[in-house]
Amino acid sequence: MSTPVIVIAALTATTLAIKAIGPITVGGRELPGWARDIVLLLGPALLAALVVTQTFTADERLTVGPEAAGVGVSGVVMWRTRSVVATVVTAAVVTAGLRALG
């Protein structure tokens, strides 16, 4: 098997397993109140972690490049307009513009 086929097969299996573990172990049991409070804060914590790692990381090192400016401006657009499409288009346009200038 070629490398891409091995990687696709393995990641299909691990993703399926990771997504299945929670529902299989917890089943239909209600989470206690404190656990539901954690669930509410889990979204912001994980999303913020994704934003900063995708924005400031290149080759597992921290960097600040044009994409940081693009993502920053896009955040202002989202905050003001609540339009997801305008937000991602802004991020791409600002980043591409700065790269073209640089």
Next chain:
Amino acid sequence: MATPPTPAPFRDRVLAGLRAGLPFGVASFVLAMSFPVVASEAGFSALEAIAASALIFAGSAQFTAVAVLIQGGGAGAAIVAATLMNARYLPMGIALAPSLIGGRLRRAVEGQAVVDASWAMASRGDGTFDRGILFGSTLALYVGWVGGTIAGAVAGDLLSDPEALGLDAIYPAFFLALLINEVRSGRARAAAALGAAIALALTPVAPAGLPIVLASFAALIALWRRAPAEERAS
């Protein structure tokens, strides 16, 4: 939002999820167009890139896997890094489980619908989730993701340099849009700030993906630190 006593039929919730997911599906389409271009550098054929999107359906994991391969890592390293990247679906699945229906096996199948955007959109704000919204928004994202991958594979020559078009900035902007919709309380803002700080602090020392999983602890810390502080303020 439907008002009790009669909850909106399941089909209406799915349609509502589809509508809510549409803008994210469009963003996901644009981002996915760059995947076959990047993946081809890692030796993926157009068909393999499309199969990856259709079967794995996890942008961060797919891009992580091909990045490791491009940097010269082997299949094993790519699989471990991308699996770590997906490890956040474990706490998300635990959170979601009671909101699904049926036995454990059925819940495990329904739990496959979790992706970041649909999980966040399906959250009712009380720790439970609307599974109709989850399925509808995931469908919009899936069509966008796989459709964008096919479009990128077909029109790949037009996208020879995704970075010049700023396409790599779409992914973090996509998550930032979700985050801005999510932070409605001081506690949520604290959890977001802490999660970002944990992820940034660990990035130079931990393998890709692990800093994001460990950022989960920000939820615990924000909950534990914030409660006494709010009591003092009052």
